[in-house]
Amino acid sequence: MGDSKFCNRCMEKYDESMHVCPSCGYVESDEHNPMYVPPGTILHSKYLCGVLLEYNGEGATYIGADTTTGKKVLIREYMPINLCTRVKNKAIISVNYNNLAKYKAFMAEYTELNKSLARLRNNSNIPPVLDMFAENNTTYTIFEYIEGVKMLDYLKENAGELSWEQVSKIFPPLFTTIGILHNAGIIHRAISPDTVYITDKGELKLSGFCVSAVRTANAGLEYELFKGYAAPEQYSASSSSRQGSWTDVYGVCALLYRALTGCMPVDSMSRQTHDDLHEPHMLDSRIPRHVSRVIMEGMNLNGRDRIQTITELVTKLFEQPSENYEEEEILDNTSTVLLGTPGNAAAAALQEAPQQPVYHQEQPQNVIHERSAPVYKKPRRDDSYKYDKETTVDRIKVPIIVALLFLAIMMILGVIIYKLIVPPAEETTVKSSRRSSSVSDSAAENTTKESDKDKDTEVPDLVGQFYTYSKDKWKDFFVLDADFEYNNDYDNDMIFEQSVKKGEMIAQGDVIKVKVSKGKETATIPDYQGLSVEQYKNALEKAGIHDHNYQFIESKNSYGKTNSIVELQVDGKVVTPHSSFNNKSGKKLTVYYVSADSVAVQQTEAVQTTAAPTTTVAATTQAPVPTTQAPTSPPEPITNPPEPTDPPAPPVVDPPVEQPNEESGGEQ
Template sequence: MGDLKHCYKCMEEYDAELHVCPHCGYDENTPHNPMYIAPGTLLHEKYLCGILLEFNGEGATYAGKDINTGKKVQIREYTPITLCTRIKNRSTISVNYNNLAKYKAFMAEYTELNKSLARLRNNQNIIPVLDMFAENNTTYTIFEHIDGVKLLDYLKENAGELSWDQVSRIFPPLFTTIGILHNAGIIHRAISPDTVYINDKGELKLCGFSVAAVRTVNAGLEYELFKGYAAPEQYSASSNSRQGTWTDVYGVSALLYRALTGCMPIDSVTRLKHDDLHEPYILDSRIPPHVSSVIMKGMSLSGRDRIQTITELVTKLFEQPSDDEETATVAAIQAAEAKREAAAKQAAANNMPRLQRRNPNQPVRRSAPPQPQHRQEPPVRERRYREEEEYSYERASTVDKIKVPIIISVLLLAILLLIGVFVYNIINEPQEEEDPRAKRRSSSSVSEVVDDDSEITSDSSGDIEMPSLIGRFYEQTSEKWAEYFTLEPEYEYTEDYAMDMIYEQSIEEGTMITQGAVIEVKVSKGKISAIIPDFKDVTVAQYKIRLEKAGIPEDNYEMVEAKTGNGVTDSITEIQLDGEKVDPGTMFNNKSGKKLTIYYVSPKTVNGTTAVYSESYNNTTVSYNYTDTTTVASYYEEPTQQAVWTEPPTQAAYTDPPAPVATDPPAPVVPDPPAPVTPPADNGGGGEAAEQ
């Protein structure tokens, strides 16, 4: 046998002379998306990166292999596509300066999430985190290879549904794991048959963890929601739509609904308009009535009325009601279903036109038939009534005798064609329900992810069709379509859209405009009201990130060096508003026109040009260097040192397997625009550190 090489899809080795993998059929000449890492790239000197498996607004997942151990892995890369790009022909991430604060804030949240998951690596129902490291100006998380199939595929292979006995046997460990996650402060927000895997042992594995902004509409990143399983509060980023453990209760209840009935639940947005969700017991009477009732309570559209915790949900599911209670539950379900059907019939009756019988003694008035293109067919019942009445006044001609068979033949032919098309679609697309990650993979079905790849279309005269700008980020959109039109922004505060997001445009979508036109848009400055975050035990750089996440823009605060010098270097000492001290947790109105004054202890100066900031993650301290330069780079430089994350020591009586070595993502070196040079009064003294 000659030299061997890796297949970048199945990560198996095969003959280097071949171009198609004999194991999975992958062609090595298959093109890849340049926004993502090229297959064959070696990361951290040990992880061989394969093809792109899926991606969302937070990042991308690749097939991979640890070349030291020979084990398959999955590589997760933090790559928010609305905030960054990749340098051509390189693996390095490029971040626009205007998006840097938001990029760092979400990266810190991504890192903390995966660190928390790494602490739970011994849990059998979570895909273990094996390693974390910083490289290419971003952060990577290495997960164990998933050995199993998605629950969605498993259900399709088992008649589409499971019995309550099966569910009560394999689901409890998953319920326990979700409870543990909630106790650790982790809300999943995407529990569905697409994020739960099942292995050969019948064990369920939970994956698909992402930052909260990806699981909420208009929260700052391109969102990914799972239709039928996402709670109503995930469709709004307003302060009124609070999320919590009850959000996952909705997802778990919807998952049980799908597993027991074989039907995908109606999505919550549709239910808010018209709730037509049937009780599981009505769809399948083998489902215990009290289980059916608990599932419906877990899928309540109101977060307050919903079961609040996974512990409460499990307790209600597995409690054994008495015969009288079971009978009462069945009666309540049937009464609710009867009420729903009555309401549906009433709604249908209100929309049906009333038919008035014509007086048989009244002569029939015949008028010229209207033109076919303007003819409006009456309802079937009314048309049949008129035909039967008018038959006694007319004598059937020869044309009438052959007309009916011809019409019937045409209708039968049309019905046969429709049946043929329907059967053809079933054979070629046997999809039972929508897969929300479809367009995010090399092989999937349907997507629920918002795509930002709209193209401009033009007509023969050169005019262009106005695209929809609502929900897009202003900076990115203005640069992307600068050659077609110019955006004139008007900034206002709003509770419904993230900062820098367009929420209104002067010209409607689909209108034809001339190239170079000026479009007036309204851009969100952030939330109207925001809570001042706590500054305890954080650096100046960290606190700026907290202010950004809290919704307080840089225009609404100023950093002032404390005169007394008391306190820890590079820390916040006090916050004032109109000369009065304010405490963290106070509500601040962004529209008030006032500014917060934030006092800090100045960091040390190094060679008069560089300010050193120290950022701490758990037990690890990382230093960031911010340097003034005469050139503004389009991406920040990769840090030369990486911090090793270690878990706090455990008790001596219990020895845990060693935690994975994870390097925190150091904040990048960002070249700032040079400050104006002013001739010094004398030859002595050094320059001051640049403020970030």
């Protein structure tokens, strides 16, 4: 038997001479989606990337193996499909320049999310983060492989549902884990039978963590919401749809609903137009009534009226039922007995209207039971009816009314007398005094109202985020007032200081002052040889020289290829590539380039020179000579963008390199 190799689908080893995996039947020649990493690619010099398992608007998940230990792993690749693409037949990601800011901002959020998960690696209900690194112009996260099945498949194998006794045994560790995530500032937003796994040991594991934009409709990325389990506020990115721990409460309760009843909950968007979600107890009478009602409370369409935290949810689920619940259980059993009794319309109506939760019901009277059963009888209100007696209030209310009328008449008379006695001048003074007092009171009232505004918005950590993206993202919650400064530690447009600290509560519409980087104070001018105008702009941006510090001007007397760079100047002086440029000086780097018009003029001059009569050798030698550089050769195509370093920090993402178009040009 020869050397062994990993199967790209199941990651089991088999003989290298074979081309079909004996374990799963995978054929090495099977085609793969060219948008994703080719199976068999080695990442970070140790992780074998297998076939694609799933993908969404944030990225893709592959099965993989650690070649040093031979263990299976899950490889998560950040790749927002609507912001980037992949270089053909390579693992390298290419980003459209117009999407570069968004790409980097979402990648920073992705990195922070997985760093937070890595700090929770000791929690057995979350697949631990084993590694994180930057490569191929993106970031990869390595998770431990989950040995288990999705809750959805597990329910299908168990008659589609679980009993409350089973749920109360296996779900508490998951509740605890979600509470820990919330304390760490992580909102999952996708709790469902597709993201919860159950192992052979009966342990639940929570997966499917993504950046918030993937779990919210129209938030900048292609979103993925689980129908029936997504809260209504996830279908809108507006300020009125605030998300928080209560969003996960909805998902948990929807998961409990599915597990206990065997039915998928009605989608929250459909419920907003016609809410026909039945209580779990009405679908299965074995579900305790208090559990049923807690689940319905946790699935309230209004986030403010919903159970707010996992702790509150667990407390209500597992607390002892109150006497009211016990009474209702007895009533429910009694109504079941009465259902077959002829002529008992009240009992039948009770069974036919399960949509409305019934908290207090009156026991029907004068009913012949089919069998003996303990019946709880609540006293009827009309059993204790008595005639109303005359009270003290009744005796004095007439005198009070007469006194109030007399007081009103006296006040009117007082006003009339005051008008007749007080001189006009004094009246003006009094009015002025009253007006001044009123203005003061109004100002004080406004100040009080301003200070009493609901502080319902928690300030996020803005440092390290891009200002342009953050300004739009949080515009419905607060206003960012930016002060732009050069900073050597932060990229252009990145926030490096905020006036309100992370975690503080503010009112909607409050102003937060932020300092935004204009880039580094000094930068090195990149070489322009072989680059077109657009390519050189990208090179300048990457070098730290941004559009407010450079300008492109068409060269009128230079020869060269269309759309190519011929000369660099700063403050009228020629500079060379690789020299230092001071962004803070206020001077601009002027880039001279050859346009299509310049080439046409040169060709016309060449034709005219050829057609002119030849005089002497001396005259020929006095022909115009280019004052700058000689014509440059066509630029070589660049296919491989530089790879990022220093994992696991977000890598520098390069825009896709375009081939120079010899037929186009023009001023920039």
